[in-house]
Amino acid sequence: MQRVSSDNNNGFSRRDALKRMGLLMAGVASLGMGPLTSCREEAKKRIILYFTGTGNSLYIARQLADENTEILSIPQMMKQGRHDFAADEIGIVYPIYGHMPPNMVRNFIKQARLLAGYKFAVLTFGMLDFNAAEIWDNISRQSGTTFDYINTIVMVDNWLPNFNMADQIKMDKHIPEQLAKVKEDLDQQKKWVKPATDAARRAHEGFMYFSRLDPDIGFLMRSEKYFQVTDACIGCGICTEVCPQGNYKLTSEGVKGEGDCDFCFSCIHNCPQHAIQFASLPGDPLLARGEVNPNARYRNEHVSLWSIKNANRQ
Template sequence: MSTDNKISRRDALKRMSAAVISGAVASSGLLSLTSCEEKRNKRIILYFTGTGNCLYVARQLGGENGELLSIPQMVKRGKYDFEADEIGIVYPIYGHMPPNMVREFIKKARLKAGYKFAVLTYGARKCDAVEIWDRISQNAGNKFDYINTLIMVDNWLPNFDMNEQIKMDKHIPENLQKITTDINGQRRWHEPVTEEERQQHQGFMQRSGLDPEVVFLMKSDKCFTVTDACIDCGICTYVCPRSNYELTSRGVKMSGDCEFCFACIQNCPQKAIQFRKSEDGSFPDGTEKNPNARYRNEHVSLMDLKLANNQKL
């Protein structure tokens, strides 16, 4: 035998020791622990949606492991305590402000997380929405590390034709990917607001006469009407986040405070829900850009919206 293949007694003992240690590690399961992926952060995303835009965004940000929670459902259950590694909120801005339900929710919410982010969707003009949310959330004791906006299809029926809106390329996938990258990297940043945007918001508030503490909280029976085209399908009774619609023996009846999210009017298959004309000319006056055009996010089903907003169960 060649002397090149000979090993010393010391080397033999080292190899035997290494083999014994390797076997012990494998049998104990330590080997599998060291080779598995690093534990993923737990991410909760709370969302409010009327036509599916924010639900779609929440899904993209949540990924495969994120937990998505509907704010209307949390309010219905009286659940306001949440704990995770990361907590996000996604909502549509109405007149550059959060929906009333979102505003009231954040006042009561106790969000325990090392990283909190907010994504605010809008269709045409965001103005100082970021600063408004920062002020509201901080006053509620919920400071957000990251606040950004995302332009999407504008579903504000009084001013925009839905058929024209869906034709516009607003670069949603590209912008959403940038936001996703920011959040996955736990970027701490607020989208800047210009003085011109602040002035635009103030001008809007003066023209509209809206109460900044209430926003678009309207009375549903004063804003909408149900025509004879109604077939009593009951969809409006499921998609309204405030449960303002009721299917009775005499047809659909409505009452209660309305978020003006348009979930009812946008999702009515017969277009039987219409704006009621304002008798005194106050805002909103009941006009509509295209009464024959309706919108729901193409990635979100009607059943998705029912499950998100249903207040019956």
């Protein structure tokens, strides 16, 4: 796959780019061609691309949208092989995994050509974002795309090995206040990347050492190693639709899960029977202790199961 800078005119002529941003129309109108003036006043078009396991990032994508915004699922764009996007503003919303983007988001940005006058990224997290904004800044720049604005929003932490979802949903993380700030920044097309401290960078390095994850791929796992389906399964098929990798299949011998896994936890959180559990992994640095509460699961209260299926179905 050819990697090219989205900040160049790859796949688009300069004229196309100007047209998109309304500048060509503005130029024509300024020459006195009155009837075209209304084109100048067209509302800005925004595209928001998102990845989600349990709905937090889709909720934020929706909150950052207006009537002129197209909200697109990254797993669906990858499925369709769609990599070219053009609008006045393009944003990406995703959950951080070990302060890094999901592997699919990383692959997406390597192939994407985002043509927009303003680009932003909003990363959702549950407790510690450390240098997540800087990590995305580096990954996206290396892939040829520069984001003008990168910020984070703290929400329910869906990391089951450390957190009890029953407790998480009771915590007030001041999401409306955080959203209001981000919206204000975006309205002003603020240029800003949330800065990382040396302590945050060191903490991330410590996490990478402890977790033994490869920084070039992050949480790219194998689902058959980490998840097992118990006898509580009723064959409802939800797991076959909520997995962005399409790893689950209904077979004559029950549900089988296998394949490259983004570790998004969509399957384990959305199974209505709690029949998907972590495998016993005593030597695993992240999962040696299993999970805090195998009976508590989470999906963002504003996002339906239907929406998660639409986002991730393969």
